[in-house]
Amino acid sequence: MEFEKTLLSVEEFCTYLGIGKTKARELLSNPSCKYVVRIGRRVLIHKELLDAELKKSAKFQLKM
Template structure:
């Protein structure tokens, strides 16, 4: 994906998770959630950094 911001459905596809969990992650204090109006998106670069940081 070449997009900078991912919507909820794209986050689900990218991470292989459901919408409820994707919304929890984006609205949390993980550093990758972006709110525009009443919609939430994930900054893809920040999301990738978060994934690398939380890997075991």
């Protein structure tokens, strides 16, 4: 049984978006960031919320 991860680590987030760790930390430190989940000192990214935010902020409406 294979399933897709719901929460991404910072490294997986960087790979997913094709950005570096510095830019990722800059994006994730924003208090209005809706897709960040903090568990203790760990920072995780909710993939579905991230995808929804990317769709919403896309300049052109992309069909997926």
